[in-house]
Amino acid sequence: xxxxxxxxxxxxxxxxxxxxxxxxxxxxxxxxxxxxxxxxxxxxxxxxxxxxxxxxxxxxxxxxxxxxxxxxxxxxxxxxxxxxxxxxxxxxxxxxxxxxxxxxxxxxxxxxxxxxxxxxxxxxxxxxxxxxxxxxxxxxxxxxxxxxxxxxxxxxxxxxxxxxxxxxxxxxxxxxxxxxxxxxxxxxxxxxxxxxxxxxxxxxxxxxxxxxxxxxxxxxxxxxxxxxxxxxxxxxxxxxxxxxxxxxxxxxxxxxxxxxxxxxxxxxxxxxxxxxxxxxxxxxxxxxxxxxxxxxxxxxxxxxxxxxxxxxxxxxxxxxxxxxxxxxxxxxxxxxxxxxxxxxxxxxxxxx
Amino acid sequence: xxxxxxxxxxxxxxxxxxxxxxxxxxxxxxxxxxxxxxxxxxxxxxxxxxxxxxxxxxxxxxxxxxxxxxxxxxxxxxxxxxxxxxxxxxxxxxxxxxxxxxxxxxxxxxxxxxxxxxxxxxxxxxxxxxxxxxxxxxxxxxxxxxxxxxxxxxxxxxxxxxxxxxxxxxxxxxxxxxxxxxxxxxxxxxxxxxxxxxxxxxxxxxxxxxxxxxxxxxxxxxxxxxxxxxxxxxxxxxxxxxxxxxxxxxxxxxxxxxxxxxxxxxxxxxxxxxxxxxxxxxxxxxxxxxxxxxxxxxxxxxxxxxxxxxxxxxxxxxxxxxxxxxxxxxxxxxxxxxxxxxxxxxxxxxxxxxxxxxxxxxxxxxxxxxxxxxxxxxxxxxxxxxxxxxxxxxxxxxxxxxxxxxxxxxxxxxxxxxxxxxxxxxxxxxxxxxxxxxxxxxxxxxxxxxxxxxxxxxxxxxxxxxxxxxxxxxxxxxxxxxxxxxxxxxxxxxxxxxxxxxxxxxxxxxxxxxxxxxxxxxxxxxxxxxxxxxxxxxxxxxxxxxxxxxxxxxxxxxxxxxxxxxxxxxxxxxxxxxxxxxxxxxxxxxxxxxxxxxxxxxxxxxxxxxxxxxxxxxxxxxxxxxxxxxxxxxx
Ligand SMILES: Cc1cc2nc3c(=O)[nH]c(=O)nc-3n(C[C@H](O)[C@H](O)[C@H](O)COP(=O)(O)OP(=O)(O)OC[C@H]3O[C@@H](n4cnc5c(N)ncnc54)[C@H](O)[C@@H]3O)c2cc1C
Ligand code: SF4
Ligand code: SF4
Ligand code: FES
Numbered sequence: 001x002x003x004x005x006x007x008x009x010x011x012x013x014x015x016x017x018x019x020x021x022x023x024x025x026x027x028x029x030x031x032x033x034x035x036x037x038x039x040x041x042x043x044x045x046x047x048x049x050x051x052x053x054x055x056x057x058x059x060x061x062x063x064x065x066x067x068x069x070x071x072x073x074x075x076x077x078x079x080x081x082x083x084x085x086x087x088x089x090x091x092x093x094x095x096x097x098x099x100x101x102x103x104x105x106x107x108x109x110x111x112x113x114x115x116x117x118x119x120x121x122x123x124x125x126x127x128x129x130x131x132x133x134x135x136x137x138x139x140x141x142x143x144x145x146x147x148x149x150x151x152x153x154x155x156x157x158x159x160x161x162x163x164x165x166x167x168x169x170x171x172x173x174x175x176x177x178x179x180x181x182x183x184x185x186x187x188x189x190x191x192x193x194x195x196x197x198x199x200x201x202x203x204x205x206x207x208x209x210x211x212x213x214x215x216x217x218x219x220x221x222x223x224x225x226x227x228x229x230x231x232x233x234x235x236x237x238x239x240x241x242x243x244x245x246x247x248x249x250x251x252x253x254x255x256x257x258x259x260x261x262x263x264x265x266x267x268x269x270x271x272x273x274x275x276x277x278x279x280x281x282x283x284x285x286x287x288x289x290x291x292x293x294x295x296x297x298x299x300x301x302x303x304x305x306x307x308x309x310x311x312x313x314x315x316x317x318x319x320x321x322x323x324x325x326x327x328x329x330x331x332x333x334x335x336x337x338x339x340x341x342x343x344x345x346x347x348x349x350x351x352x
Numbered sequence: 353x354x355x356x357x358x359x360x361x362x363x364x365x366x367x368x369x370x371x372x373x374x375x376x377x378x379x380x381x382x383x384x385x386x387x388x389x390x391x392x393x394x395x396x397x398x399x400x401x402x403x404x405x406x407x408x409x410x411x412x413x414x415x416x417x418x419x420x421x422x423x424x425x426x427x428x429x430x431x432x433x434x435x436x437x438x439x440x441x442x443x444x445x446x447x448x449x450x451x452x453x454x455x456x457x458x459x460x461x462x463x464x465x466x467x468x469x470x471x472x473x474x475x476x477x478x479x480x481x482x483x484x485x486x487x488x489x490x491x492x493x494x495x496x497x498x499x500x501x502x503x504x505x506x507x508x509x510x511x512x513x514x515x516x517x518x519x520x521x522x523x524x525x526x527x528x529x530x531x532x533x534x535x536x537x538x539x540x541x542x543x544x545x546x547x548x549x550x551x552x553x554x555x556x557x558x559x560x561x562x563x564x565x566x567x568x569x570x571x572x573x574x575x576x577x578x579x580x581x582x583x584x585x586x587x588x589x590x591x592x593x594x595x596x597x598x599x600x601x602x603x604x605x606x607x608x609x610x611x612x613x614x615x616x617x618x619x620x621x622x623x624x625x626x627x628x629x630x631x632x633x634x635x636x637x638x639x640x641x642x643x644x645x646x647x648x649x650x651x652x653x654x655x656x657x658x659x660x661x662x663x664x665x666x667x668x669x670x671x672x673x674x675x676x677x678x679x680x681x682x683x684x685x686x687x688x689x690x691x692x693x694x695x696x697x698x699x700x701x702x703x704x705x706x707x708x709x710x711x712x713x714x715x716x717x718x719x720x721x722x723x724x725x726x727x728x729x730x731x732x733x734x735x736x737x738x739x740x741x742x743x744x745x746x747x748x749x750x751x752x753x754x755x756x757x758x759x760x761x762x763x764x765x766x767x768x769x770x771x772x773x774x775x776x777x778x779x780x781x782x783x784x785x786x787x788x789x790x791x792x793x794x795x796x797x798x799x800x801x802x803x804x805x806x807x808x809x810x811x812x813x814x815x816x817x818x819x820x821x822x823x824x825x826x827x828x829x830x831x832x833x834x835x836x837x838x839x840x841x842x843x844x845x846x847x848x849x850x851x852x853x854x855x856x857x858x859x860x861x862x863x864x865x866x867x868x869x870x871x872x873x874x875x876x877x878x879x880x881x882x883x884x885x886x887x888x889x890x891x892x893x894x895x896x897x898x899x900x901x902x903x904x905x906x907x908x909x910x911x912x913x914x915x916x917x918x919x920x921x922x923x924x925x926x927x928x929x930x931x932x933x934x935x936x937x938x939x940x941x942x943x944x945x946x947x948x949x950x951x952x953x954x955x956x957x958x959x960x961x962x963x964x965x966x967x968x969x970x971x972x973x974x975x976x977x978x979x980x981x982x983x984x985x986x987x
Contacts, residue, residue, distance in 0.1 A: 013883065029609030029725065041836040045887035046880025050394070052575040055615050056720060057491065058397045074723055076611060097546050098884040108395060112515055116503030117458030125452035126411075129467035135460045139485065142460060142492060146396055182458070216719075 002027040005077070006085040007035065009047065013098045019087065026077050032088065033061055033072040036100075048099035056214060059147030063100050064089045069149040069212045091152040107148050110168045114175050115193065118186040134183040141178035141223060143215045144171065150209035150219060156202045168198035170209035170219045177223035191227045200227060357816065358551045362388040364798045365540055365553045367527050367582065368561030370398035371490075371787030372767025372794070374497035375450075376559045379795025381504055381519045385802060388520050388553060389501070390542065392577050395523045396498045399563050399575055400787065403490025404618040404716075405474055406482025407784035409447035413468040418479040420444040421961050427782060428962075430476045430674050431744075431775020432916045433931055433970040434595070437954050438751035439773040443782070443789050450788035451483050457503075459496040461485055473623040473663075476674045476779040487618055487716050493784055525551060527581070528892055529819040530558060530589040530763070533809035537589070537762035541819040545889060548882020550820060554811050557798040560586060560747060560756075560765040561791065565599075565904075567839075568897045569740035570847035573605055573616045579893035580900035582769035586747045587899060587944075591756035591763055593937040594771040594949075596745035596900070597907035598917035600778055601852045603678035604628075605739025608694035612725045614739050617699060617717065619780050622671040624713050625660055626701035628682070629733070630690035636697075637670035640681035644969055645673060674777060679738040680919060683852055686737065696737035702730055738852050744778055744917055745904070746771030748936060754794035755801070758938065762801060762809070766794035776916025826891035832877035835891040842869055842897060850905050855921050859909040866902050873898050902944045903937040910935055910946055928972040956982050 002025040011020045022043055024035050033051055040047050052058040054073045061072040066080075066087050080086055094102035150170040156163050173194060180190035194200040205228075207220045217223075364380040366373045369391030380387045391398060410423040423444040428435055451469065455461070461483050462470040471480040485492040501519060508517040527542035531552075539554040562582030566574025583593055604619070606612040622628075630636050641649045649670045650656035656669030671678070682697050691697055701710055707730035711718050714729070721727040727734065747765035748757040749772065756763040767787045774782060826835070849862035873895055878888040913927040914920050934949045959967075959979060967979060 027610060029611045031611045031724065034611065040886060041834075041840075045834060045836065045878065046885040048884035048886060052393055052397050052399070052577065053402050054575070055402065055612075056724070057488070057716075058393075058401045058575075060393060060397050076724070076726070078726075101546070101884050103546075104394070112502055112505060114502075116499055116506060119456045119458075125449065125456050128452075128455045130460075130463055131467055132463040132470075135463060139460050142485070142495065143488065144495075145401070145491065179458075182460070185458075 003082065005035075005080075005082065007039070008085055008087040009036075009039070009044075009099070010089040011044075011047070011099050012096065014096055017096070017099075019089075028078075030077050031073055032065055032070075032075045032077065032086070035077065035086075036072060036088070048097070048101045050101055057145060059145035059214075062091055062147045062149050062152065064091060064152075069152050071147060071149070071214050074214060091148070093152045093154075093158045094148075104148055106164060107146070107151055107169070107171060110172045110198075111175070113197070114168065114172050115179075115187065117179060117182065120184045120186045123184070128184060130183045137181045137222075138178040138183075140217055141174040141181075143217060144174060145215055146171065147214060149212045149214065153208045153212045154203075155206065155208065156199075163199070163202060166199045167202050168194075170203075170224070172198055173200060173203070173227065174217060174219055174223040177227055180227065194227050200224070203228075356549060357820070358549065360388065360551065360553050362386050362553055362555040363802050364388075364557045364559065364795070365390065365555040366559045366561060366795070367540065367585075368398065368559075368563060368767065368769070369393075369395060369521065369523070370400040370561060370563055370767060371493050371497065371784060372769075372791040373398070373559070373561030374494065374501060375788050375791030376561060376764075376766055376795035376798070377519060378497065378500055378504065379792045380559070380799045381501075383796060383799035384518075385799045386518050388522060388555070390522045390525050390527055390540070390553075392526050392545070392581075393524065395521045396494060398494060399577055400490045400494045400784070402573070402575075403493070403784055404487040404616070405620050406472055406484030406489045406781050407447070407451060407493065407788070408474070408477060408481045408779065408781035409451045409483055409785050410444060410479075410481060411448045411451065411469060411471065411483070412479075413464055414471040414480040418481060420448075422478055423447075423481065424958070425961055426477050427779060428775070429966075430777050430779040430782075430916075432777060432926065433775065434598075434915065434934075434951065435775030436751055436772035436952065437958055438952070439790070440775075441958060442751060442793075443773060443786055446789045446792075447785035450785065450792065454493070454496050454788075457496045457500040459485075459492055461492070472620060473672070474780045475619050475622065475672045475678070477781065482781040484620075487620065487714055489784065493787075522551070526889065526892070527585065528823055529815075530585050531811045531815050531819070532589060532760065533812065535590065535759045535761055536809040537760065538809035539811045541816060543823060543882075546884055548885065548888075550823070552811065552816060556805055556809055557762045557764065557802050559754075559794045559798050560763065560769050561767045561787075561794070562769045564743045564768045565897070565900050566740045566743070567893075568842055568846045568901050568904075569851070570843045571605065571607070571614050571737075572740040573602060573614050574740070576890075579897045580743075581893065581896050582765065583746060583900045583903075584896035586756055586758075586760075586763065586765065586769075587903075587937070587939045589756075589763060590760040590939075591758040591765075592748045593745060593900075593903055594748040594934045595776070595907075596743075596771075596903040596937055597911050597935060598744035598774075598776045598915075599740060599904065600742040600744060600917045601679045601738040602741035603682055603738055604699055604734075604736035605741070606721075606725075606734065607696035607737040608692070608735045609725045609727075612721065612727075615720070615724075616739065616741065617734055617736055618714070621699060621701055621714065621717065622669075624701070625704045626699055627669070627671055627704065628678070628736075629698045629700055630685045631692055631698070632690055634690075636685055636690075637673070637678070637681055640677060640684070641670050641673065642677060644966075645677075649673065674779065679852060682737055691737075692735050694735055694737075696735040698733040699736045700733040702732055707731070740847075742778055742783065743768065744771065744774045744776060745907070748772065748934075749790075752793065753797035754790050755797060762798075762805075764794040764798045764801075766790040776918060823892060826876050826878040827880075827882065827888055829875065829877035830879075832875040833872055835876050835878060835887055835894055838869065838873055838876055838894055839890060839897070841872075842866075842894070842901065845869065846901055846904075850901070850908055853919050853921050854908050856909065859905055862905045863902070863909065866898065866905060870898055870902075899939075899944065903946075906944055906946045907935040907937065910948075926970075928970060928975075931970055932972070932975075960986070 004023050005026045007022040008019040051061040056074040090100045091102045176194040179185045209219045363385035365388045366377045377389045410418045412418040427440045464470045469483045472482045473480045474482045505515040509515045524545040527540045529541040531539040560582040564578045565580035566572040566578045604617040606615045650667040659666040710730045749770050754764045845865045849858040876891045878891040912923045913930040936947045936949045
């Protein structure tokens with residue numbers, strides 16, 4: 001019942017490698033990971049690939065599929081055209097070990113540097129009392145499956161290897177935010193820590209991390225921005241300063257909030273990469289497609305500030321809202337993952 | 353060929369980084385031991401992340417009538433009284449403390465109105481008992497333990513200047529052999545998956561926490577890690593396995609579409625009001641309530657439906673029967689031709705709760721099916737059927753210390769790899785708490801075993817050389833079969849002949865086929881090199897899967913009754929005489945040997961927790977007479 005489909009899989013190790021062609025049978029209802037398993041069982045028994053749960057719960061199978069950072073077990077084959085070549089490559093930001101497996105130890109190093117939960121003094125085990133509304137804000141961040149797709153996507157480390165030392169990345173910003181919002185955590189310096197030791201200041205709120213998060217954690221809106229916001233009381237952060245200036249000026253012209261939202265969506269904020277027109281299918285090479293799908297040399301998007309209120313501060317609506325944390329600046333009816341044409345990536349077949 | 357072998361010295365080596373392994377490692381490190389944690393996958397990805405429903409602990413937060421005695425009773429009932437009573441007792445008593453402890457590590461469970469940990473209903477538990485976080489409890493558990501280990505490492509960094517001074521995680525490292533000095537554990541040998549380089553851990557105490565065996569089955573919820581490594585390592589080191597015939601088939605795994613085949617639909621879907629229907633639209637579970645449970649379960653749909661809002665005055669719906677009963681009922685419906693084309697039945701929550709409510713109560717279930725299969729569970733029913741899920745059997749251990757039975761010393765086991773706690777069937781939610789309770793005990797006793805040792809056992813060089821040769825063999829052969837083909841054949845044998853419903857003829861056939869497979873596996877060859885080569889890794893796992901499968905098939909053939917996770921079509925009833933017997937597997941050379949061993953006796957104070965009428969269904973007349981004598985004495 002299956003049909004043969006074209007795949008390009010990157011094979012190689014730290015010394016280099018190349019995309020190799022595979023023709024694999026694909027059945028109805030399968031995901032990319034099913035196909036990779038079929039390759040292993042037939043043509044490529046030594047094809048290296050991480051996976052565990054095949055259910056989007058463990059975050060092992062992160063890779064780039066047609067240039068988009070994705071979980072292979074959560075990418076349905078039916079999202080591709082039958083004639084389309086599917087190109088599978090390892091995560092870009094981390095050193096390749098072999099084939100689709102990369103060395104993600106960077107993340108574990110950063111995890112180890114983030115100070116752990118500090119239990120409140122004098123509260124015995126079993127005596128912890130917290131309200132559901134209070135734990136929900138941290139729970140959103142504890143949904144993280146550590147797939148590291150956000151880490152892979154963040155341009156601060158993706159494009160600048162040397163930033164890795166000073167920058168912990170979105171995964172660990174949400175860890176800091178989670179502890180900051182934990183009702184019983186005894187430390188009070190989580191935000192300062194994020195700013196000073198984790199390199200929160202490098203983040204210019206491009207929201208790419210939020211776009212790729214398979215758990216739909218609103219990394220930027222619910223963790224990064226609130227932390228930047230609150231830290232600024234005590235510290236000069238040029239971005240937030242700039243942001244509030246821009247929006248103060250705009251306020252007279254358009255209703256507040258909506259301006260900021262449309263700005264984000266129409267690309268006045270994060271720029272969609274400007275890409276050369278897609279050549280007709282016959283003249284295209286998949287290698288070029290894979291290269292082209294992500295604009296590696298795109299300009300770092302201009303900083304976009306969050307929508308702010310009359311006092312120049314973020315609305316703290318997360319307290320009054322019917323769901324954990326602040327409403328999405330994309331509008332709460334917008335679902336993640338967003339349609340590919342709204343991402344920073346462009347699908348090779350997408351008309352631009 | 354010269355081989356470089358990295359050597360490490362530790363006091364306690366924990367094999368496995370799931371809930372049990374991490375809890376054991378924390379305890380060993382707290383006892384001051386230099387501890388290594390070894391895991392086949394990355395840190396924080398072990399199988400435990402997949403657990404959804406929750407962790408059972410009688411904290412009494414939701415219904416204050418709950419206590420350890422009720423939990424103990426439920427556990428024994430669920431296991432059909434084959435449980436090691438002492439393990440069930442310790443588990444019921446200690447699990448609340450283990451859960452509370454997690455909060456001090458930073459866990460955030462869902463809360464009740466008064467701010468305590470919320471608890472939910474689950475099949476087989478009399479009161480709401482499962483601490484949970486939405487439907488991602490396993491993730492919370494493993495992340496919390498992972499972060500606790502990080503916090504211990506930060507402590508060590510402050511004290512010793514090195515994060516890894518006293519506890520180190522070796523991720524993507526597979527242990528292939530335990531090394532002995534006489535009958536004492538001396539170390540463990542394995543390879544780094546990334547590089548294919550070998551590594552030797554010299555350690556006087558090893559804790560096995562390697563999880564289960566489900567990869568030997570065709571339809572399974574288990575990942576590639578579950579190849580029974582710990583079971584096989586224990587056997588080869590001279591330890592024994594018990595209850596290997598008991599495998600849990602989760603009643604409701606997805607059978608269609610293929611992208612979600614084997615993925616479980618959590619039992620809380622039924623706890624929250626989901627009902628099972630056959631292809632004729634009939635809610636069939638009412639026809640399958642066993643006599644034993646009649647008193648606790650509703651007889652009409654009306655009563656069952658009232659239970660969700662008023663559990664004190666109504667009996668529970670039969671959809672919440674223990675999972676083996678549900679699995680068997682589904683199997684019967686499908687065999688009678690009332691199943692779906694893909695061989696399942698329909699699980700319907702869409703018509704029972706408003707869409708908004710379903711999304712709120714079962715968020716990740718909703719997303720999973722929406723994204724993976726484009727199935728909207730708020731609109732259409734799910735197609736579900738039995739899926740291999742959990743192995744009750746495992747390393748025979750001492751209940752208090754978690755030390756492995758048999759000749760070997762210095763070997764401990766906890767979590768799914770150990771046996772006895774769950775008897776013939778595990779209740780949902782009892783595994784996560786089992787990991788914590790016995791993980792802690794294993795770590796603690798491994799540490800004190802090391803303290804009591806006079807001389808550190810030594811690894812013998814010829815043993816290491818033999819382990820290297822065995823590991824390299826599949827790469828050096830190029831005439832053998834592909835490991836993937838062999839795995840498929842093994843899965844076919846186990847799935848078709850040693851599956852959920854078993855028969856003598858088929859089991860005998862299975863043993864013959866496993867014998868033939870054994871020869872083919874001995875000649876398996878893997879293409880490619882040593883760096884991150886999954887074909888090679890599978891080739892090495894195959895022999896473990898095979899020996900464990902042989903144990904299961906042998907024990908299943910021997911046990912001529914049906915009980916919990918073992919159903920014999922030719923012996924459909926439960927036999928009180930068989931309740932007194934454990935089947936124990938050991939290795940004799942490379943052959944599996946099966947022996948019968950009597951079950952430990954229930955002490956009077958635990959005996960008296962049950963009603964006589966209930967016990968009458970499980971016990972022999974002789975045992976009942978003892979019970980009566982006790983009751984008489986107590987008067
Ligand atoms: C889908 C699903 C849902 C579940 N839901 C629930 C639930 O709601 N409640 C509940 O109580 N239970 C549930 N369970 C059962 C429970 O999750 C498992 O039984 C439990 O997590 C097992 O934990 P463990 O610590 O024993 O092993 P695991 O977490 O499986 O860890 C095993 C570890 O051992 C390592 N390992 C294995 N072999 C080797 C080797 N040779 N060398 C080195 N390392 C090795 C692995 O890499 C891994 O780190 C569920 C199980 C599944 C599959
Ligand atoms: S918002 Fe952009 S810069 Fe900031 S962490 Fe996310 S991806 Fe990186
Ligand atoms: S925050 Fe989201 S994208 Fe980042 S690691 Fe966690 S789950 Fe993955
Ligand atoms: S395999 Fe676990 S997330 Fe894909």
